[in-house]
Amino acid sequence: MTSMKRRIFLKGSLATGAIGMAASAGLLTPRASLAAWSKDAFDAKDVNSALSGLFGSSELAGSDKIKIKAPDIAENGAVVPVSVTTDISGAESISILAEKNATPMTANFVLGTGTEGYVSTRIKMGKTSSVIAVVKAGGKLYSTGKEVKVTIGGCGG
Amino acid sequence: MASIKMRAKDSNGVTTIKALISHPMETGTRKDKKTGAKIPAHFIQEVVCEHKGNMVMTANWGPAISKNPYLSFRFSGGAAGDTVKLSWVDNKGGKDSSETTIK
Numbered sequence: 001m002t003s004m005k006r007r008i009f010l011k012g013s014l015a016t017g018a019i020g021m022a023a024s025a026g027l028l029t030p031r032a033s034l035a036a037w038s039k040d041a042f043d044a045k046d047v048n049s050a051l052s053g054l055f056g057s058s059e060l061a062g063s064d065k066i067k068i069k070a071p072d073i074a075e076n077g078a079v080v081p082v083s084v085t086t087d088i089s090g091a092e093s094i095s096i097l098a099e100k101n102a103t104p105m106t107a108n109f110v111l112g113t114g115t116e117g118y119v120s121t122r123i124k125m126g127k128t129s130s131v132i133a134v135v136k137a138g139g140k141l142y143s144t145g146k147e148v149k150v151t152i153g154g155c156g157g
Numbered sequence: 158m159a160s161i162k163m164r165a166k167d168s169n170g171v172t173t174i175k176a177l178i179s180h181p182m183e184t185g186t187r188k189d190k191k192t193g194a195k196i197p198a199h200f201i202q203e204v205v206c207e208h209k210g211n212m213v214m215t216a217n218w219g220p221a222i223s224k225n226p227y228l229s230f231r232f233s234g235g236a237a238g239d240t241v242k243l244s245w246v247d248n249k250g251g252k253d254s255s256e257t258t259i260k
Binding site for chain 2: 042
């Protein structure tokens with residue numbers, strides 16, 4: 001009889017042990033989710049899966065309230081200046097994607113409450129493709145694109 | 158390690174931040190010309206800008222941001238004399254931060 005009880009006790013402590021392990025494993029992960037750097041999005045090989053990785057959706061609505069300022073022809077694909085401006089109210093984030101890069105997701109800017117819909121940076125482009133700006137506002141995705149020709153090699157095409 | 162050059166300028170209540178960070182931003186696909194071995198990826202993943210303890214902007218970057226990244230954006234609510242803090246973290250755990258006052 002005593003041995004039975006001990007068995008039950010052992011089983012019980014094993015079970016709580018497992019739960020404890022799961023809880024501590026759970027405690028370790030929030031850091032990763034808080035950082036919000038989405039490996040899925042940045043490793044994705046095409047635009048749709050990059051968007052799904054970041055926003056959980058790849059449904060884009062075209063918008064004329066987003067303006068991309070980028071050169072028509074970029075002689076050096078390693079440095080392509082890109083500025084994105086948007087008038088969409090309540091814009092939460094601005095993402096920049098280079099469609100034909102090996103991994104299209106280039107940058108995702110999360111805007112604070114007082115931050116205007118404007119970011120400017122310089123990106124790398126492997127070849128001629130369109131640069132896509134995606135703005136998230138009110139849970140929806142709006143986008144616009146601009147073709148940038150990349151001439152690799154010194155002669156400038 | 159002062160890797161960040163930053164300027165913050167106020168104009169009618171709107172602060173414009175311009176920042177240059179020195180960083181190699183290796184994509185991980187480039188090869189060393191002499192040995193043919195791949196150069197491991199080394200790029201900034203996250204840039205955070207704070208004003209009075211509030212997040213103004215968080216940028217999540219992939220390796221396709223150019224070497225020695227340039228970044229500019231605007232926010233309202235800042236005033237001349239306020240401090241703005243910019244910090245970055247890369248995929249190898251390297252990090253740096255810098256503070257400047259709005260002019």
